[in-house]
Amino acid sequence: MKISRKNLKKFIDEEVKKFLNKESIAPRPEKQAEDKFEGETKEAPVETPVKPGTKQPPVTRPLKIPKKWPNTMPKPMPKAENKEPKKLNEGFAFMMENARMRSLMNEVSMDIDPSQFGAPDPSIKAGIEGRNETPFSAVEIFNTRAINQSMLEKLGSEEYNAIVQNVLATNTLDMMQMMNTYKLIVSLERSKRRRLEALALSIVKNKFGLPDEVVEKIKASLVNDGEIEPPEGGGEENPEEEAMDEFTPEQQAVIKKHLDKRIVHNALMMGAGYRAHAIFDGIKNSLDAIDARLYPLYKKLMPNMELFMWHAPVEEMFGQRMMMGKSELDIEPQTGEMKAEAEATMFPILLHEVAKAAVEILFSQHLVDLWEKHGEKVYNSVMKKSESYLDEHWMKLIGPRLWKYLHDAIDYVVKSRDNDYTLVAYILNRMAIMEPEQFMELMGDVLNRGDVAITKIEAILDEVQADIEEFEQDQNRTPAPAEVTPGDNNEDEISRLLKTNEKNLLQSKAPEQPEAPKRKKLADMEIDELNIELERAIGNENFERAGKIRDIINSKIA
Numbered sequence: 001m002k003i004s005r006k007n008l009k010k011f012i013d014e015e016v017k018k019f020l021n022k023e024s025i026a027p028r029p030e031k032q033a034e035d036k037f038e039g040e041t042k043e044a045p046v047e048t049p050v051k052p053g054t055k056q057p058p059v060t061r062p063l064k065i066p067k068k069w070p071n072t073m074p075k076p077m078p079k080a081e082n083k084e085p086k087k088l089n090e091g092f093a094f095m096m097e098n099a100r101m102r103s104l105m106n107e108v109s110m111d112i113d114p115s116q117f118g119a120p121d122p123s124i125k126a127g128i129e130g131r132n133e134t135p136f137s138a139v140e141i142f143n144t145r146a147i148n149q150s151m152l153e154k155l156g157s158e159e160y161n162a163i164v165q166n167v168l169a170t171n172t173l174d175m176m177q178m179m180n181t182y183k184l185i186v187s188l189e190r191s192k193r194r195r196l197e198a199l200a201l202s203i204v205k206n207k208f209g210l211p212d213e214v215v216e217k218i219k220a221s222l223v224n225d226g227e228i229e230p231p232e233g234g235g236e237e238n239p240e241e242e243a244m245d246e247f248t249p250e251q252q253a254v255i256k257k258h259l260d261k262r263i264v265h266n267a268l269m270m271g272a273g274y275r276a277h278a279i280f281d282g283i284k285n286s287l288d289a290i291d292a293r294l295y296p297l298y299k300k301l302m303p304n305m306e307l308f309m310w311h312a313p314v315e316e317m318f319g320q321r322m323m324m325g326k327s328e329l330d331i332e333p334q335t336g337e338m339k340a341e342a343e344a345t346m347f348p349i350l351l352h353e354v355a356k357a358a359v360e361i362l363f364s365q366h367l368v369d370l371w372e373k374h375g376e377k378v379y380n381s382v383m384k385k386s387e388s389y390l391d392e393h394w395m396k397l398i399g400p401r402l403w404k405y406l407h408d409a410i411d412y413v414v415k416s417r418d419n420d421y422t423l424v425a426y427i428l429n430r431m432a433i434m435e436p437e438q439f440m441e442l443m444g445d446v447l448n449r450g451d452v453a454i455t456k457i458e459a460i461l462d463e464v465q466a467d468i469e470e471f472e473q474d475q476n477r478t479p480a481p482a483e484v485t486p487g488d489n490n491e492d493e494i495s496r497l498l499k500t501n502e503k504n505l506l507q508s509k510a511p512e513q514p515e516a517p518k519r520k521k522l523a524d525m526e527i528d529e530l531n532i533e534l535e536r537a538i539g540n541e542n543f544e545r546a547g548k549i550r551d552i553i554n555s556k557i558a
Helices: 004-022 028-037 090-105 122-128 151-169 173-206 249-276 280-290 293-309 318-322 347-363 365-386 388-415 421-432 436-448 449-477 491-508 529-538 544-556
Strands: 218-222 326-333 339-345
Touching: 004 293, 004 544, 090 347, 122 151, 122 339, 151 280, 151 293, 151 388, 151 421, 151 436, 173 280, 173 293, 173 347, 173 421, 173 544, 218 347, 249 293, 249 347, 249 365, 249 388, 280 293, 280 529, 280 544, 293 347, 293 388, 318 449, 326 347, 347 421, 388 436, 388 449, 421 449, 436 491, 529 544
Parallel strands: 218 339
Antiparallel strands: 326 339
């Protein structure tokens, strides 16, 4: 008998409804008993009616990363190398002068611990003490005063003193010794680059709790000296900025708020990167599994490089970091696909660039929101004023201490939630899409009122965890029959659905497999077995396990 197309559709529709309304969907008695609290009557959840032929609206993804950028929106560029000092915009000159005058009236030198290294370079000291302009000069939270210091002076003093102590705890290197140590590191790393690149991604993923969808966007590469290309437009003169009278008073206020927020974002990106290479003690086993000579060289060189950054005039630091490392977002205009490329000439700097790229991805939704809410002209004005390559040196100096304050508050909250560091990325992402006033208020609390900041971060985390739970429930939700009502061209989709559900049903009835035998403990293995495990761990790029195995082998040999 020939079946018409119309009857076939009707038959398939009825079979789908039968399949989806099997008794397995009804709550089981034991499940009801599980969910019921003593003395409580639990009612079945009421489902929202769905109009036939429509689908339920998707739950917002817990992690908000741009899937598509506006077609004409320029991507964030690497910081341009502007030879001329950055000039103040007329619209902000009065505010900047007020901040500078407050600092001069209450001028107190940086609180520097006495040591053989003295104070930072005068150009840096003058900027931090408010006598010269910095990118932080007009940002209110850096001009708040605690006793006899501005917040910028406090952050700068703490960071410089910490670096001095790190140098004193290792060995002081002169410039020639630093260059020789650097060359030795590069030569040792050359044959191990792929493993070190994988280690950098693994460390940043774990420390920032990054989901795979972020890690997959980052490409990490160790390259030779001279192979890192300068930023686009690197030789251009400082472009003349637009006059603020081109904007309405409302637009000027929007620009100021988002400019402040972007400057703090840039400082946190840079600070997260530089703080990343301060964890060498925690990854010593992983480094030793690759080459035991690297860890002591990193520990000796990096504090001296950081101290050098504080003792060199700002103007002389043009291009120094760019020659050794770079990270930038690469956005495909047609598809909106976003990738980040992190390059460096040695592992500690690669670790910095990968961490910076990861945080930039987590913060990137702010740029799309700025463009979509306020338009191209406002977006371009904010980016022109915040993306100077000269500013990058200041971000390096102050960013690590700013990041430490925020990281310590987040770390406190995460430790109270079962040490679940997969939540860190969600917290940072949620902070990044706050309105500027709300974000700057939180950062002010982070710097001045830690207990208040922790309470606010806990509230953010509560929202994040609720969104994650809702999202996971939505992903696992069985579609209602109305959602799969056949149309004119969806027989293929119905067939796929029938096969998928049939496969799931068969899998649910599959007999339980016998439990796999337990693996032998490392401590109980013989030397030959441990050597096999060591090779396997290195091959799988599990450097932490490889380090542990190497320690056990050494103890057995001894």
